[in-house]
Amino acid sequence: MKADHSIALLCHAFEVSLSGYYDWRQRQKQPAPRSQEDVELKEQIRRIHQESRQTYGSPRIQASLRALGRRHGRNRLSRLMREAAICGRQKRRYRVMTTNSKHEHPIAPNLLAVVPAPHRPDQVWVADITYIGTLAGTVYLAAIVDLYSRRIVGWAVSQRIDTALVLAAWNMALCHRQSPSGLIFHSDRGVQYASKEYRQALKTVNASASMARKGNCYDNAVMEAFWSTLKLELIYRRHQELAGLAEARAVLFDYIEVFYNRRACTARLATRHPRASSSVVIDAKGKTNCPKQKPSSASWRRAGPSRWSAAGHGGAWRAIP
Numbered sequence: 001m002k003a004d005h006s007i008a009l010l011c012h013a014f015e016v017s018l019s020g021y022y023d024w025r026q027r028q029k030q031p032a033p034r035s036q037e038d039v040e041l042k043e044q045i046r047r048i049h050q051e052s053r054q055t056y057g058s059p060r061i062q063a064s065l066r067a068l069g070r071r072h073g074r075n076r077l078s079r080l081m082r083e084a085a086i087c088g089r090q091k092r093r094y095r096v097m098t099t100n101s102k103h104e105h106p107i108a109p110n111l112l113a114v115v116p117a118p119h120r121p122d123q124v125w126v127a128d129i130t131y132i133g134t135l136a137g138t139v140y141l142a143a144i145v146d147l148y149s150r151r152i153v154g155w156a157v158s159q160r161i162d163t164a165l166v167l168a169a170w171n172m173a174l175c176h177r178q179s180p181s182g183l184i185f186h187s188d189r190g191v192q193y194a195s196k197e198y199r200q201a202l203k204t205v206n207a208s209a210s211m212a213r214k215g216n217c218y219d220n221a222v223m224e225a226f227w228s229t230l231k232l233e234l235i236y237r238r239h240q241e242l243a244g245l246a247e248a249r250a251v252l253f254d255y256i257e258v259f260y261n262r263r264a265c266t267a268r269l270a271t272r273h274p275r276a277s278s279s280v281v282i283d284a285k286g287k288t289n290c291p292k293q294k295p296s297s298a299s300w301r302r303a304g305p306s307r308w309s310a311a312g313h314g315g316a317w318r319a320i321p
Helices: 007-013 018-029 033-051 058-067 074-083 163-177 196-204 217-235 245-260
Strands: 124-134 137-146 152-158 184-187 208-211 308-310 317-319
Touching (some): 007 018, 058 074, 137 217, 184 217, 196 208, 217 245
C-alpha cells in the first residue's frame, strides 16, 4: 500500500498517529530487552513442554524452569504459553469403582493416622487398583507407590481384578526394593488386599498392613492423585482406545518406567522427579542433602484423622495437630 499512498495518508485512514507508526517500526528493528527475553523464554517453554510429552501446564513448567535457575512469574509464563498455543493437559471428571469391601476377611487398622510421616524411601507404601478401557474389554491396573519418593515401585495389569493381580504388583515391588524392613503397606479395604494370600505375603517380609476408612478416598489420596495423573496424561489424550491387554501393558510400561519414574514432576517433590528423591538423605537434625529452595506458600492437606501438610518444596511431610 505504501507504493500507492503516502504514510501520512495511511496513518490517517487507520486512525494511527504518524509518530506512533514510526515508533512501532523502530521497535521491530530493535526489540526491547524484555521482548528478546520473551522470545528465548518461549523456546525454553516449548522445549520443556515437549519433554513432558505435552502434559505440563504453567505450574510445572515454572517448577522446571526454577530447577534450571530461572525464576519467572506464573502470569508471564501463562501469557507466553497462550501466544505460542501451548497448554497442559486438563482434568476431566471420572469415577472409579474397583473396591469390594463387603467380605469376611479381617480389616487392618489405619496406621497412617498414627505413624509419623516417612523421612526416607521404603517406610510406607500405598497401593490401589484402577481400570482402563480397551477395545477388547476392561483391563485392571494395580500399582504400589512409595509415599516418600512417590516412585512407582511395583505395578501389574490384568483382565481380572483378583488377588493374583495385586500379588504381581507386590512381587515386582519386592524385586525392585529388596524386601524393606519395618514397612507399612497401606491400601483400601478391597477383598484383594484383605485376602489370606495377600496377608501372608505381607507377613513373609514382616510388613504391617494398614487400611483406609470405609468409603474415604482421602485416606489414600496419593494413589488417587497418581491415577488422575496417569489417565489425564496418558489415557484420555489418546485418539483411539487401546487394542487390548498387550498394548495396554506396553503403553503403561513406557509411561511408568520410562517417563514417570524418571522424569515426571510431582507436587510432593516440586522440582525433583521420583527417581532423584530416592537418593535423598535426611540426618538426625532433619537436614537433607538437597539444595536449598525457597518454600512455597501453598501446602497440600489431606482431610480426616490422618492429615498431612507438605512444608514447602521438597520438605518432609508433617502431621497437622
